[in-house]
Amino acid sequence: MSKRVSFQHSRRPSLSRVRGAVVAAGLGTSMVLGAGAAFAAGTTGAPGIANLISTGAADSVAAQAAAQGKAANAAKAERAAAEQAAAKKAATWKIPVGHYALSASFGSDGSRWAHKHSGQDFAVPIGTKVEAAHGGTVVKAGPNGGGDGPAYGNAVVIRHGNGTYSQYAHLSKIDVRIGQTVKTGQKIALSGNTGNSSGPHLHFEIRTTPNYGSAINPVSFLHKEGVTV
Template sequence: MAFTRATGKHRRPTRMSRTTANVAGVATLTTTGVIGTLASPALAVDEPSALEDTGLTKTISIGDAVADEIDTQAAVQQIAADEAAALKLVEAETKQRLAEQKRRAEAEAAKEREAEERAAREAERKRLTTYVSPVAGGHVSTSYGAGGSIWSSGTHTGIDFHAGTGTPIQSVGYGTVVEAGWGGAYGYNVVIKMHDGTYTQYAHLSSVAVTAGQSVTAGQQIGLAGATGNVTGAHLHFEARASAEYGSDLDPVAYLRAHGVSL
């Protein structure tokens, strides 16, 4: 039995066309149950209405929808991933900025502490090394080493400053009071152990303003000038000693000048 073919140019059916034809043929057989009519449905596959009735078109449409949904999900996931990466970058930058701010704050605080410590050390240095005259604006009336029977040793073991009764007397530097009160021939007197281990004495006072064990600084008032003890008139007798023992006296003028005090 010969098969009829429409006239005109023909191509070998593509795989899709063959598959479509097969599906259409099977559908026809299922519907009619007549095998002898196979040729007619085969020719009918070229008509658009036949394709729309097949399950293949529906399958392709569903496949496109699924693909679009997958693409949408992929796009959403990519957006979420990009947002997460951006957030992570912002967090990292924020953390780095905060760390830098903390480092700068700590560095600034360290500089401030260093400046405060340096100022404190300088203040302490000045406190320990600053010296003044025992009588502000006073002048020496009797020099160190002067001879005379008025002194038990035969020579003057200190220097005398001209100072009327009631003139403020001040510590020449930083130290600790080791004696404050009556001192026999010295009258009322104050003895201070200086921070460098030397001693200074302030004698013939009319009154004493400090007590033993008290710390004093340069320029701090320790009493008032007077004429107590073995004296001929009001003045301040000032001595400098290498130790607490009598006889270890130093030249008071040289001692004060060595500490920056000009008389």
């Protein structure tokens, strides 16, 4: 009897130690889990994973926004430059023929015209391409000077946006029609020797109206527009 009691008493400390170890293990697990939850939630006083992710995402978004803004500004600047270049090109005047020799000038006397010469003559072979000196709308095109008289032969008159008109005469062929819009440098005709002409050339005028009698010095006009004849 005494031995059995002694045996039971000897087992109790072992069970107590086991229970204590289990409880301690449980508490340890709770503490670890609790600490992990607190860390994941980003508790006050510690940066936390959420804070780090949030900061990194914000930096990435800001960098992307800055890059997109920079690209948009570059595209805007490129469009503005292209528009300025197009506007400059549209405002440019040019000589209506390529290789040429100057012959009769504005205001000179001659037996081929009743009054002072009303334009600048460019001596070129028949069939030389004639280009619009400036963009505008064709208001005259045809024989008999397009309506200005037979002395001009086949002729074209273009109205320009600045209130001036350009005339091209003695043509062998006309490639535009009345009402047609043309651009600076566009082919409008071929040079010739029609009308009152002693040799192949292009007669070129700058006028203040579409009609004969309103011509101004075309060379001086082109010089003011930055074109050297």
